[in-house]
Amino acid sequence: MGSMMAAIDTAALVDWIRRFRDVIAEKREWLTELDSAIGDADHGANMARGMDAVVAKLDSAVPPTVDELLKTVGMTLVSSVGGASGPLYGTLFLRMGMAAGTVDELDAAGLAASLRAGLDGIVARGKAEAGDKTMFDAMAPAVDALDAAIAGGADLAAATAAAADAAAAGRDATEPLVARKGRASYLGERSAGHIDPGAASTTLLFEALARATAESS
Structure with missing residues (x-):
């Protein structure tokens, strides 16, 4: 197992992505099913296309600093994902990169601060609040749980696991x-009885982060 990871470096961030x-x-078909109930039935396809474009970009060259890496992810998502999710996920990563700064790793507090900045960017862009049935409903509890776990002395793996659980809830x-x-x-009223696809993909994002921090520790 080795020592617990105290910080997430660019390699671990790439692993997360x-x-x-x-x-x-x-989960592409599942996301599409969720979106076909209450949206345009394209969330799975849009996110898959966007993330394939991101990984192709990182395959050709991984930026050396956290800010450049996250900004590259964000700009690629904005340019390759259709629908509302492209600008929102793009804003998340762009704001994360801006908050992170020119560093080669983020400690737990730095990761939490950059995710909080990303959440604030999504709020500014989408004007969503708690209970609006959007990705905010998974993202805000996840970021809050991450902050609380870190404040309580949790390491990165435990804190990101708590964030993933809160996102799922x-x-x-x-x-x-x-x-x-x-x-x-x-x-x-017909939108009731269905899970929001954006909240579903946001939960996948935090679950991937929890696995990336657990398995590189």
Whole structure:
């Protein structure tokens, strides 16, 4: 096992991004099913295309610093993902990179601060609040749980695991909600009874992060 990982370096961040791409590919049909119930039925395809483009970019060259790496991910997503998810996920990674700065690794507090900046970017871009039935409903609890775990002295692997659990709980809590933002809001009451696809893919993002930190420790 070795010592617990105290920081996430660019190699571990790339591992996270690759794991996210793999699980998006694996769950692509499920994400599409969720989106066909309340959206345009393209979330799975859009995210898979975007993450394939990101990994292709990283295969050709991995930027040496955390900020350049995350900004590359963000810009690639903005340019390759259709629908609302491209700008939102793109903003997440762009803001993360801006907050991270020119470093070659992030400690737990640095990772949490950059994810918080990403969340703030999504809020500014999408104007979503808790209970609107969007990716915010998985992302906000995950970032809060990450902060709380780190404040309580948890290491990176434990803190990211807590964040993934909180994301999943937030995702599941979107099922009974009536959507107030985005494409699903056009359905009104009929949007209830379905998990939000953006909250679902956000949970996959945090689960991939938890695995990347657990397995490189």
